[in-house]
Amino acid sequence: MIKLRDVSKIYCADGHALQSVNLSIDAGEFVSIVGQSGTGKTTLVKLLIAEERPTDGQVEIGGWNITKISQKDIPQLRRQIGVIFQDFKLLFKKTIKENIEFALQVAGEPRQRIKEVVPRVLDIVGLAEKHDRYPHQLSGGEQQRVAIARALVHRPKILVADEPTGNLDSINTEEIIEILKKINSFGTTVVLVTHNREIVNHLKKRVVTLHGGKIISDEVVGKYRL
């Protein structure tokens, strides 16, 4: 599903953000990518969504080599990968329903399908009754649930979550992780980037540890070891 071959990323001459990273993630896996700040976790996410291009190596998503993806094709890629961010990245001048609808509208989905899908997704994340609220009227946990709903609305085969619980308290963190587990149980590949020890140890799933831009461990059922 996701393949990185000898991927390196250099932002400036004096250091590698990622160095010869080889990683293969199969369909339906739940992989946690852990590491301290500045170890290249976010760079890895940026490579997966083509926000950055690798300096060396190849990135493949679902058989699609996106190493040198053209600007024109990037939207197509992003409509196939669900992404959630630490800062939620919601459109603050749109209601939560409009935020989710927007992800379908950009893909040119017909109005009727949007009308059917959006309430369903809102229901899954438990925000059906708050559909007409604006993001600033919701708690952090609720905002992250909106972001998850938006990421899910395309029924992506891959969900990338970049520090999704970084701004949340423990109760909301637990809720979000439960939602991610549920999504994974439906067959979606989940890539969770985090430095939250508790979450990783509790998940008992595959853990890839990054340090200094390199993978230093990759365990099928791993623990947070830094």
Add this chain to the structure above:
Amino acid sequence: MLSFLRIIKFSLQDIVRNLSLSLTTILILILMLLSINTLIGVRILTQEAITSIKNQIDVSIYFNAEAKDAEIGEVKTYLSSFPEVLTSTYFTSAETLAKFKEMYRDSPKILETIEELGGNPLGAMLVVKTRDPKDYVKIIKALSVPEYDTIIEAKTFGDTEKAIEKIQVITNQVEKFSLALTSIFALISFIIIFNTIRVAIFTHRTEISIKKLVGASNWFVRGPYLVESLLFSIIAVVISFGTVRFAARFSDPYISAIFERSGILTNYVNSHIMELVGVQFAAVLALTFATSLLAMRKYLRV
């Protein structure tokens, strides 16, 4: 088609939900258009003043008392054949005397001298007006030939030549100054509009990057801002032009008292409505479009 309708919907939604930013942008566009239109108004009035001064200049050709009507008629026909000549008005010797007396009615000594001479010592007169004061030189030159020496007594142009030259210099300078001022204001307007749109786009930078991350194409992101630019330009041009028309109607009675011609500004606005609205709309739209596209370029690289 569906995407186009969505782009329009998003742009209208954005205008309403960012109302203060939208109103500020429109207000700045209106103010810039008004300042340009004010300068256009000043230019029109300057031109009017120059034309008015030029119209007051003429050259009088005094004929000898012995000059025959046929000879004078020949000179008149000859002068009328010049494309530079606007009018040539013939005054008989009696009319010339009456005009002379009218002109010097406050100078009793001159009038007494005329009386003492007895009869009418003045000949007929031709008053010639040209399109431009500088054309008088050509007219005078055309008349300064030996065959007319015997019938032309005097030409007043010699007395007013220096004044005309001075007026010519002043009017040229005024025209240059008003053109320079309009250009400077246009440049200032360009910079202000450019920065206004840049600031408006800057406030949307996070939104732009989020839209890109969600999978929107560049044109789907750009679209609403371009539609907004179009709507802002239409609203600004309509309001500023409405204000200009109102201001022209309001000012015309005061202006007509100075220039002795009514409806100068209103007539100009009405007769140049397509150029004024068209050029200003095209300029504002091109500027807002170009600025939006330029300002967004950076934020679309996500």
